[in-house]
Amino acid sequence: MQENHAGVRTTGGEEAIAALRNALGADVVSLPAEFGNRQFADWSSTPAAIPVALVRPRTTDEVATALRICHQYRQSVVTQGGMTGHAGGACVLDGEIALSLERMNGIVEIDPVSATMTVLAGTPLQLVQEAAEQAGFMFALDLGARGSCTIGGNIATNAGGNRVIRYGMMRDQLLDVEAVLADGSVIGGQRKMIKNNTGYDLRNLLAGSEGTLAVITSAVLRLRAKPRAVSTAWCGMPDYDAVTTLLGRAQERLPAGVSAFEVMWPSYAGFIRQRMPELRAPLAGDHAYYVLIESCGADPERQDAAFEAFLADMLEAGVIVDAAIAQSESDAAAFWAIRDAPAEYPRLIPGRISFDISFAVAQAGEAAQRCDERLRARWPQATILVYGHLGDGNLHVVVQEPDWTKQTIADVKKVVYELTGEMGGSVSAEHGIGEEKLTLLALSRSPAELAAMKAIKLALDPYNLLNPGKVIAM
Template identity: 50%
Template structure:
């Protein structure tokens, strides 16, 4: 290892090979506060640096773990003492912005928020948005195919990436920096690296698609008398808003009650007795006409009893007040602690029954247990938080079984947007067939035959 670290120091400079306390001083998991473990943290400054480091690691058969903003939730960035961490923190430049083609070229270590701000400064917007925007990086967003709160309108990170550059396990550089919406010249290689959690290559740069700005924002909190009404509302708003519907965040009563009347953390804008609530948000161009269209759509929904009641945000602070009920993860943690959190997806039509069944199973085993549910309904994505009074490994496995096992029969997924990492590896087979897993392993074997890239994660070749 020492000889290899010397070789790497000659590439990136002594100051950029961290060891000892400089490694363990870093927190690798913000949920648990766990310290970083690694033989060293290497900080390259360029794609060429990463390539040279990987050539050295390949020759030495040295496994590596790539670090972005460390905001992941599935232990995808964990390393051990015999692994090297490659941190892209010095590769954070926004290289170019093309206002005509509406593209932005960036190094992978740039934080998401810096990209959003650069797009705004040019009169455009970058469409991906999520709570960790200030610390998560574009490279991490790509590696995990990040989702967030605007997926029904703009898609996940995969849809925002036009081109990228990746360093393979052997140090070769695959530069696929396409700038066009359309490019069918052979296989679309970037797809391999998006969402594969650093196991097939290290993404070092990317060309991102920018969107026209949408200055007119309309937000409402609504109460729905039934699940059928909730899904009816989703369809109605899709039809009425002409493509501007950007968020449809459903909250089961369990979530709404906990964060308002129970915890007293938020004054309830609507009475807490409806079975379902939703925050709906629409993004348009002209504020006046967009407001009229949004109000009309809600009025029609009231007439058709898709919603029982609604409150519109008339200012940005009112808007933030509504979103705070949905986004108050700290309130969730306080209310349920110790808790397990889940990120699953399943066909929308199956959600009501699925959540009821999970609740019943939890209550059977833990009569005082609680299940709190919210989700990006339009995306088929639910986040369940389960508190049963204990957090030991055996309890975790038992709760995981209740949440994950029913997904197999429904065609659901054990990971909607967080990825697999280490945390969900044992459950991947619930969402993927034997043939799918075999094909994943074929890809891993073809691109990283020695298992050097984020080993043990997703579909390890071990």
Template identity: 50%
Template sequence: MTERFQQLRPALLEVLDNDGLLTGSDVAQRSDCWPGREPSRALAVMLPRNTTQVSQLLHLCHAAGQPVVTQGGRTGLVHGTETASDEIILSLERMTAIEDCNPQAATITVQAGVPLQSVQELAEQHGLMFPLDLGSRGSCTIGGNIATNAGGMRVIRYGMTRQQVLGLEVVLADGTVLDSMNRMIKNNAGYDLKQLFIGSEGTLGVITRAVLRLQPLPGSEQNALLAVPSFNALTRLLHSLNRELGGRLSAFEVMWQSHYRTVAVESGKHIPPLPADQPWYVMVEALGSEPLHDAEQFERVLAQMLEQELAVDAVIAQSRAQRDSLWAIREDIPSIVAAMMPPVSFDVSLPIEAMERYVQGVEQALREQFGERGKLLVFGHLGDGNLHLVTSVGDASAETRRAIEQLVYTPLQALGGSVSAEHGIGLEKRDYLQLSRTPEEIALMQLLKRSLDPKGLLNPGKVIA
């Protein structure tokens, strides 16, 4: 425990409840990210219940020069979100109030610690939908979703988290509360300040409350799993479904054969709905408003895709249970982790037309450098250019991880891709930011950081040095 923290601790306790400041073994029992293998090394965890407490805590830490790391649901997969031994965690896990749901305006106002699934369920009770959807929906928080500009399954139709946010309340590094809780879709009164904080990973301020935009609840939903014979057929399938379904296509989730075979067959946790003999598998979701018409159209369009040999096999979910079992294959991350120990995972984006040769290049580079030990699983949101790669070479040392990162990230620069599609930069990808951003962009990021957090106390070292 540092001398600075010992002097700061009494003031923090005056702000928090008796159980609102965790230290010692209570901190070590926590982990900074999923799947929670490493204990947190932070000095303490602050657990405020409202914006006033967050403001007071940050004001105290700013005056003392105490570094603070913000945390949401701790569902991130990216290494580099870990805390250092001289840092304090600010966790918003107790800030779970849903303050208002306005069906007339199609908005919902929440504290940042509310789980994504809670927002989805309340919206549905009012005949509305919050379209952001992630596999970790039950534990990830709205504040974390906004701070990382999360993507998820339905970006192809509804966009990233950024498109779902109307207003924010943010506490700056010195404790200043910025009230930008706009409730209007159109508001061009000066700079749209909330955009600074969406995707900033807690480096510019702490998001405490948000006004979210809701969408009409679909009256129909169709889901299917398709087996696809070639990458050319895969891209043509995407464009054909988009066209033929008349804008109803809401998800187009692709699994390379390696992913499908590992999860659907080899894990032993699922009944394979299709044989694992094709190079690509696609989960398709379509949302509409006319159940009977939409279902008939969906079946007719899929039949056309089979006739045109854009797919060689398909299974359509006939019930909610069947729908869930199909999606469980795409979302079963624990089975991937178990099969790829120790896993080194990546979240990249690149032009769709470059994906096949990019993946082939990474696979070949892994074999050349690591031989038979090099394994690769690929899946992702192909419809919006986002791929997830999970590699394993039997070793997760810092040196090996660095070598794998070079293989995965370096080719992206020539392709106009990004080292982070939706998981953020953190510490792990910071040294590769220059592959996806120009020197001028990075310089402006540094200027913003110095302006809003001149002491560099919020999530120190993350995103930019």
């Protein structure tokens, strides 16, 4: 007998693994000696243990069988997708079984009349985007890890990314989710309606639950009309007030609205320019802020003229100091390559500490300034980079100093998260809570909210078998 992370007594892993191998076969259930060089940690710096077994189901029925057996033997399970998370949510803890959805990969159906796509949970985001494109639609979610991250992981973390300002988070792209509960029961998965007001919304409950409430196996995704015109510009800004002014006026005046509004502080832009000289700087000279603005619409001729006229007005008004408008798809891709450079962080800035926090848009500039000041007061030689999806208040802060100690890392995190709590921000804008932020959740959630989360967890997973030690402390 042993205890899992909730203190629930378990019967040990050997009987559970034997039962899993007997029911599903050695092709589905692997033992540690069969893992090879497989990694069980995500993109965060969270340490990961070696699982006692690896389950790679091919169907929802096999997932249900696996969870029924784990429920019977009180065996804890962590679900894994593309392993691109930043909060340790998919990292294996001691004594756990890893359940990978890598074999549940593919497009089940595209319904062009309903504008939906049904996909298996292990399908990479980029494959979904490409399938939508080929069908004449757009799948709105987009983020830098698109080639590796999977739809199940996107749902489980309620991923955000580059287009939240117009299309919303991952949960806003969902019409239904099929999932397997801790006891092996299967729920949802086939409904294509936008309007479905039939009681508690289990779809939205699972979005952002990080594998702690159920294992997501497939989803019905909402497709959007494919933009016929995409206008993109890189702008140099004089101050933060100008940044928020540009955002407000763009949302008000651009016929197609704003589909992306990415803001980069000079620390980030300068760092990328120095470390990745192959990326062409869109503007000459230095500016207080840089904005990548995108507008997607249906009328190319009208949109291009309106976009250029709007930026000209902003230049004349002094809101923008300088701007470069993409004249081709390759120009736009070059702009986005600068913003997507964090995918190169493992090479460019090893040993970094990354923060994913959010504030009201009006507060984000002050929050970034105060954060930078507090960090530099204690670590004046540190590299500090700030950028984010400012249209939705999301800031990314990256801090690195050679030869970190564990205590220094803890101190840096304390500075940033205490400021976030003081200003009423969120300790996780889009990357989730996982294991990394488990003790920080109370900075952004009230005691009553935490109690409600615990009650939901215990109702759906009374033995705390699904990803224990993540999201909510039990």
